[in-house]
Amino acid sequence: MLVIDSLQKRYPNSDVALKGVSLELRAGEVVGLIGPSGAGKSTLIRCVNRLVTPTAGRIALDGVDLAHVSGRGLRRARRQIGMIFQEYALVERLTVMENLLSGRLGYTGFWKSWARRFDGNDIARAFELLDRVGLAGMENKRADALSGGQRQRVGIARALMQQPRLLLVDEPTASLDPKTSRQVMRLIMELCAERGLAAIVNIHDVVLATQYLPRIVGLKSGEIVYDGPASGMDAVVLTRIYGDEDWSAITRNMQTNAAQDGALEDEVVESPLQQERASGTAALLALDSGHLSAGNTKPLMAAQVVTP
Numbered sequence: 124m125l126v127i128d129s130l131q132k133r134y135p136n137s138d139v140a141l142k143g144v145s146l147e148l149r150a151g152e153v154v155g156l157i158g159p160s161g162a163g164k165s166t167l168i169r170c171v172n173r174l175v176t177p178t179a180g181r182i183a184l185d186g187v188d189l190a191h192v193s194g195r196g197l198r199r200a201r202r203q204i205g206m207i208f209q210e211y212a213l214v215e216r217l218t219v220m221e222n223l224l225s226g227r228l229g230y231t232g233f234w235k236s237w238a239r240r241f242d243g244n245d246i247a248r249a250f251e252l253l254d255r256v257g258l259a260g261m262e263n264k265r266a267d268a269l270s271g272g273q274r275q276r277v278g279i280a281r282a283l284m285q286q287p288r289l290l291l292v293d294e295p296t297a298s299l300d301p302k303t304s305r306q307v308m309r310l311i312m313e314l315c316a317e318r319g320l321a322a323i324v325n326i327h328d329v330v331l332a333t334q335y336l337p338r339i340v341g342l343k344s345g346e347i348v349y350d351g352p353a354s355g356m357d358a359v360v361l362t363r364i365y366g367d368e369d370w371s372a373i374t375r376n377m378q379t380n381a382a383q384d385g386a387l388e389d390e391v392v393e394s395p396l397q398q399e400r401a402s403g404t405a406a407l408l409a410l411d412s413g414h415l416s417a418g419n420t421k422p423l424m425a426a427q428v429v430t431p
């Protein structure tokens with residue numbers, strides 16, 4: 124579904140950041156992008172969502188060449204792409220719900236967005252996603268009142284609001300503690316599997332990458348020097364990507380994680396609605412319809428769980 128072919132990027136007055144990168148992702152395939160600082164990982168991700176214009180090459184998303192679209196075509200193509208950021212990129216003074224609904228801005232007209240008039244279906248989808256990421260009941264909390272892990276869950280839910288086909292994930296765990304990092308990685312993997320989403324995950328933590336991401340792409344100085352299974356990451360490959368180092372501690376950790384395979388599972392965050400579903404009770408999410416009216420930042424109607 125994503126074909127990157129001979130992609131090059133030269134920044135003005137700078138070295139070449141990408142030197143003919145080629146990469147293919149199937150629908151639902153998740154790839155970990157690793158490499159030393161300055162290798163070109165962010166540039167690659169930014170070329171795909173066209174925050175950066177490539178110098179040469181092709182980026183085809185479901186057949187549409189992202190490297191050469193502009194205007195309306197680019198806006199339409201970007202709707203297929205969800206972004207998740209290291210620093211979450213939430214609007215701090217807005218509520219969780221308002222942050223989620225901002226993920227629909229690609230579809231909602233400017234004046235409707237400005238007046239905070241959102242579609243009832245969008246509000247229903249936001250509630251469903253909040254429930255799925257373990258944040259049910261938190262829709263009226265301000266973003267600046269959340270923990271880092273909760274913020275990242277909002278960031279993930281927001282990225283899914285526009286029902287993308289591809290996720291671009293930029294250092295999703297860099298600001299999180301080890302346990303929360305694992306929960307966030309697991310959540311991203313689960314969501315991709317459930318929804319058939321392809322994803323490129325730019326990540327510095329090699330051990331975390333090989334624990335959760337089945338395929339690893341290693342970039343060095345703007346070139347792919349490894350593209351293969353996580354299980355193939357050994358000291359030789361690490362040296363090829365990062366240069367000489369004593370990799371024994373890292374490879375030991377990777378082997379330990381592979382051997383434990385699932386034994387590290389920590390508790391799943393279950394919302395009341397998920398618990399309700401798990402207990403077999405048919406639940407219907409009933410929304411009091413309505414919208415956020417102009418200038419009104421009053422809490423949205425809470426979702427009600429109605430058992431028939």
Ligand SMILES: Nc1ncnc2c1ncn2[C@@H]1O[C@H](COP(=O)(O)OP(=O)(O)OP(=O)(O)O)[C@@H](O)[C@H]1O
Pocket residue numbers: 134135136137138139140158159160161162163164165166167
């Ligand atoms: N806006 C820019 N203008 C000029 N050069 C840039 C720009 N952005 C990146 N570069 C250069 O392009 C190269 C690749 O940078 P990039 O940020 O893509 O690497 P990275 O692998 O994401 O690094 P990091 O892991 O530190 O974020 C570097 O040499 C960098 O200095």
